[in-house]
Amino acid sequence: MRGSPRVRLVKWSLHYGVLLLFVVAALFPLYWLVKISLTPNDSLYTHSIDLWPATISLEHYATVIGNSDFLLFFRNSVIVSGVTAIASTLLAAASGYAFSRFVFRGRYWIVGVMLVTQMFPLVIVITPIFSIFGPLGLTNSLMGLIIIYTAFNIPFATFLMQSFFDGIPKELEEAAMIDGATRFKALLQIIAPLTLPGIAATMGFCFTGAWGEILFALLLNSAASTSTFPVGLLLYSTRATIEFGPMMAAGVLALLPVCIFFFLIQRYLVQGLTAGAVKG
Amino acid sequence: MFEPYLYSAPALLLVAATTLVPIVIGISYAFRNIMLLDPTSGGFVGLDNFRELLRDASFWNALKNTVVWTASCVGFQFLFGLILALMLNRPFPGRALIQATIFLPWAIPTFLVGMNWSWLLNPAIGPLPHWAYALGLMNAPDNILSDPDYALWGPIFAGIWWGTPFFAITLLAALQSIPREIYEAAEIDGAGGLERFRSITLPFLAPTMVITVLLRTIWVANSPELIVVMTKGGPADASQIVASYVFTQAYQGLNFGYASAVATALVLLLLIYAFLLIAIRQAMLGRR
Amino acid sequence: MASIDIKNVRKDFGPVSVLKGVDLAIASGEFAVLVGPSGCGKSTLLRLIAGLEDASSGEIHIGGRRVDDLPPRDRDIAMVFQSYALYPHMNVRDNMGYSLRLKRTPQARIAEIVGRAGAKLGLEALGERKPRELSGGQRQRVAMGRAIVRNPKAFLFDEPLSNLDARMREQMRFEIRKLHRDLGATSVYVTHDQIEAMTMADRIVAMNAGIIQQVGTPLELYDDPANVFVAGFIGSPAMNFLSGEARRGETGVALSVGGKAFCTLSQAVAVPEDGRVTIGIRPERIRIGVGAGQVVEAAADLVETTGAASVVHVDLAGQAMKIFTTERLQLTQGQRIPLAIDAKDVCLFDPAGGGRLR
Numbered sequence: 001m002r003g004s005p006r007v008r009l010v011k012w013s014l015h016y017g018v019l020l021l022f023v024v025a026a027l028f029p030l031y032w033l034v035k036i037s038l039t040p041n042d043s044l045y046t047h048s049i050d051l052w053p054a055t056i057s058l059e060h061y062a063t064v065i066g067n068s069d070f071l072l073f074f075r076n077s078v079i080v081s082g083v084t085a086i087a088s089t090l091l092a093a094a095s096g097y098a099f100s101r102f103v104f105r106g107r108y109w110i111v112g113v114m115l116v117t118q119m120f121p122l123v124i125v126i127t128p129i130f131s132i133f134g135p136l137g138l139t140n141s142l143m144g145l146i147i148i149y150t151a152f153n154i155p156f157a158t159f160l161m162q163s164f165f166d167g168i169p170k171e172l173e174e175a176a177m178i179d180g181a182t183r184f185k186a187l188l189q190i191i192a193p194l195t196l197p198g199i200a201a202t203m204g205f206c207f208t209g210a211w212g213e214i215l216f217a218l219l220l221n222s223a224a225s226t227s228t229f230p231v232g233l234l235l236y237s238t239r240a241t242i243e244f245g246p247m248m249a250a251g252v253l254a255l256l257p258v259c260i261f262f263f264l265i266q267r268y269l270v271q272g273l274t275a276g277a278v279k280g
Numbered sequence: 281m282f283e284p285y286l287y288s289a290p291a292l293l294l295v296a297a298t299t300l301v302p303i304v305i306g307i308s309y310a311f312r313n314i315m316l317l318d319p320t321s322g323g324f325v326g327l328d329n330f331r332e333l334l335r336d337a338s339f340w341n342a343l344k345n346t347v348v349w350t351a352s353c354v355g356f357q358f359l360f361g362l363i364l365a366l367m368l369n370r371p372f373p374g375r376a377l378i379q380a381t382i383f384l385p386w387a388i389p390t391f392l393v394g395m396n397w398s399w400l401l402n403p404a405i406g407p408l409p410h411w412a413y414a415l416g417l418m419n420a421p422d423n424i425l426s427d428p429d430y431a432l433w434g435p436i437f438a439g440i441w442w443g444t445p446f447f448a449i450t451l452l453a454a455l456q457s458i459p460r461e462i463y464e465a466a467e468i469d470g471a472g473g474l475e476r477f478r479s480i481t482l483p484f485l486a487p488t489m490v491i492t493v494l495l496r497t498i499w500v501a502n503s504p505e506l507i508v509v510m511t512k513g514g515p516a517d518a519s520q521i522v523a524s525y526v527f528t529q530a531y532q533g534l535n536f537g538y539a540s541a542v543a544t545a546l547v548l549l550l551l552i553y554a555f556l557l558i559a560i561r562q563a564m565l566g567r568r
Numbered sequence: 569m570a571s572i573d574i575k576n577v578r579k580d581f582g583p584v585s586v587l588k589g590v591d592l593a594i595a596s597g598e599f600a601v602l603v604g605p606s607g608c609g610k611s612t613l614l615r616l617i618a619g620l621e622d623a624s625s626g627e628i629h630i631g632g633r634r635v636d637d638l639p640p641r642d643r644d645i646a647m648v649f650q651s652y653a654l655y656p657h658m659n660v661r662d663n664m665g666y667s668l669r670l671k672r673t674p675q676a677r678i679a680e681i682v683g684r685a686g687a688k689l690g691l692e693a694l695g696e697r698k699p700r701e702l703s704g705g706q707r708q709r710v711a712m713g714r715a716i717v718r719n720p721k722a723f724l725f726d727e728p729l730s731n732l733d734a735r736m737r738e739q740m741r742f743e744i745r746k747l748h749r750d751l752g753a754t755s756v757y758v759t760h761d762q763i764e765a766m767t768m769a770d771r772i773v774a775m776n777a778g779i780i781q782q783v784g785t786p787l788e789l790y791d792d793p794a795n796v797f798v799a800g801f802i803g804s805p806a807m808n809f810l811s812g813e814a815r816r817g818e819t820g821v822a823l824s825v826g827g828k829a830f831c832t833l834s835q836a837v838a839v840p841e842d843g844r845v846t847i848g849i850r851p852e853r854i855r856i857g858v859g860a861g862q863v864v865e866a867a868a869d870l871v872e873t874t875g876a877a878s879v880v881h882v883d884l885a886g887q888a889m890k891i892f893t894t895e896r897l898q899l900t901q902g903q904r905i906p907l908a909i910d911a912k913d914v915c916l917f918d919p920a921g922g923g924r925l926r
Contacts, residue, residue: 049407095291102284117299121502123526124543127536128302151298171653179667212389230391262387
């Protein structure tokens with residue numbers, strides 16, 4: 001930025017001022033979530049719109065953790081998201097590797113199919129999947145959700161893994177293959193260690209995707225024993241007597257794994273989203 | 281060369297089994313009478329479901345809402361995203377931290393975004409209605425989610441908040457791929473700030489902008505999560521979009537045949553949209 | 569150590585033919601250099617020998633054994649890549665020992681072999697370093713070490729020096745040659761740099777457009793090129809080409825450029841019907857001044873000097889020509905200078921096909 005010191009000062013203040021607005025807008029809803037979750041019940045409704053809580057208490061968190069249902073939902077979500085993350089990353093790593101390293105007949109069509117599945121409205125598969133999964137015993141089962149979430153994550157995760165593999169020179173596995181390794185061994189011993197950050201980022205993306213999914217979780221698993229956290233929270237919020245405090249505390253808890261992931265993959269965010277531009 | 285097939289087969293088979301096959305089955309449901317809890321249902325009814333669709337006022341309302349929802353969400357996300365990307369494109373103290381903070385909403389799970397915003401809009405515990413009332417924007421601090429005239433705007437606010445970082449990051453990545461030397465050359469050639477934006481930034485950014493907006497439009501139109509979480513399409517279908525209408529039909533109505541007909545209609549509309557875009561693109565390419 | 573035989577090998581990528589029927593025999597212990605411009609198929613040929621690509625047709629034999637259908641790991645060859653392709657997450661010692669580890673060689677034996685190779689290349693102190701902590705020349709040495717350790721039937725080099733600066737390149741050129749002298753292993757070396765080819769090769773294989781143009785010792789290619797491509801590609805500054813006319817006379821074949829007499833060849837040469845020929849003469853074979861041979865007059869244009877020598881650009885009847893000389897000349901633009909041409913230094917080519925006229 002050029003100009004006299006005064007013009008520059010104005011320009012910079014404007015720059016920071018507008019950015020500050022965006023920062024506040026981005027953080028405020030989350031701040032409010034945390035604030036309410038920490039406000040004890042006796043002042044929750046009387047001082048509901050104070051910007052700062054008068055007193056702070058962890059009582060809502062105690063309520064949530066003492067509530068066996070929420071623990072169950074949490075456990076279900078961790079299982080579903082964890083297995084989904086591992087399964088989809090493994091499958092996507094394999095197919096992403098194929099796209100990155102081989103030119104093969106049908107490649108164009110396979111990529112096309114993956115893109116199309118990303119464009120189609122998910123709602124159209126809701127009813128058929130319900131009808132297919134029912135007889136297979138995959139409704140009201142964590143396994144059913146894992147299968148669905150893995151399948152839905154694969155196209156995006158494949159493009160992501162492909163972009164990570166593309167960043168690793170082909171010569172490395174060629175050297176390993178000349179050194180006496182099979183391609184698979186070269187993939188495991190040479191390429192995989194170099195892609196670890198990418199694998200971690202992909203797992204993170206898949207984990208958060210599964211962690212936040214609600215449509216299929218609502219439709220397929222109506223039994224409380226197999227409900228995931230989002231479903232549990234949503235059903236809790238529609239009960240006759242709503243307890244906002246514990247609900248928000250539960251919301252904050254649901255945020256934790258996501259935020260941890262977010263700060264871990266900061267570096268890969270731009271790359272992830274450039275691949276995400278393909279996802280649409 | 282069987283290796284690439286070996287590597288890609290497991291992923292491909294799973295995707296085919298859980299998306300491609302159901303898509304085909306789903307479209308076939310649209311021509312059948314399928315009630316979930318009625319074992320006698322299942323017969324083919326031809327175009328009956330679609331005839332009903334044409335007479336269904338809720339569907340037409342949902343279609344109108346889809347346009348409003350998609351245009352508002354994508355429009356504002358793009359606008360704010362572009363502003364952010366331009367401001368974050370030059371180095372300044374604290375940029376990394378500000379960038380991380382501003383991008384945070386994108387990482388929040390959709391369902392939680394929806395719930396968080398419905399709490400913010402709830403006068404019992406949220407400040408927004410009170411502020412709007414204080415500013416004279418509302419006659420009373422009410423919950424707009426229960427107001428048929430404005431209910432759709434609740435999910436739209438949440439959608440803008442959630443989706444802006446996506447545009448910001450995508451556009452920022454595109455901005456950073458513009459070579460510095462081009463700006464320097466333009467500056468030496470005597471181009472001012474505005475001129476540089478018009479003659480360098482915009483042309484370079486245009487392909488990314490077009491692609492991102494088009495893909496995002498499809499994605500946003502297809503995503504009923506925020507609406508399902510915040511209003512369930514209510515009150516009285518006032519905030520229903522086509523995608524959420526499909527979900528509520530399937531979830532609450534258990535009328536799978538009709539739900540599939542609505543979903544098929546949505547697919548058709550999106551296909552028409554995509555073909556229009558391709559046609560426009562071809563026309564523009566041909567003109568060059 | 570083993571010979572390499574390539575028989576009528578073709579390679580197509582879709583509709584594009586990269587190798588159009590290549591026959592080549594490399595003797596055991598020979599240092600063969602494949603040279604040519606980028607896209608001529610030299611790297612593809614090397615990758616076919618390595619097994620990194622499959623030939624569309626033809627046969628490849630290493631040490632008398634047909635290897636076309638074998639994966640790279642079963643061909644018993646070592647390769648040095650242009651990018652070195654060192655494994656970034658392994659230190660120098662593990663990089664060099666990786667092939668032995670794959671062969672389940674005992675740890676102690678690996679350490680011994682790697683240690684010996686490291687000593688040969690001056691890498692003893694760097695064993696624990698990761699590739700990113702090494703300089704370009706050191707990486708190059710590790711890549712060489714990785715190849716030596718395997719004690720393979722043949723070494724393949726894919727433009728191994730092109731990522732080094734000029735001084736380092738000169739030194740590594742010398743070291744690779746010395747290493748070959750010590751080990752005596754069959755080597756195939758790909759480069760686009762004709763100086764590398766000239767200085768390193770036992771035999772040069774000059775390639776262009778997927779076809780081998782000429783195979784021979786460096787001096788054979790230099791003195792007796794088979795066609796315009798080889799003549800122009802080998803040698804720097806490049807051979808001068810002038811379009812001229814040839815007429816059969818009593819004393820031999822008289823050559824003229826732009827109507828002016830150029831020189832007369834005493835030996836018989838097959839001249840095309842219309843008499844049009846491309847005359848080739850190397851810049852250092854032209855002498856400035858009146859001498860034994862025929863004298864033609866040219867106009868000086870520009871002098872480039874490197875200190876040790878100069879290149880004089882001249883204009884001969886409207887055609888540009890270069891003269892390489894170690895004399896220091898002061899010439900003004902347009903100055904007329906006499907040039908002495910010796911008929912035995914002149915090569916004639918067919919302007920249509922580019923083939924040598926003999």
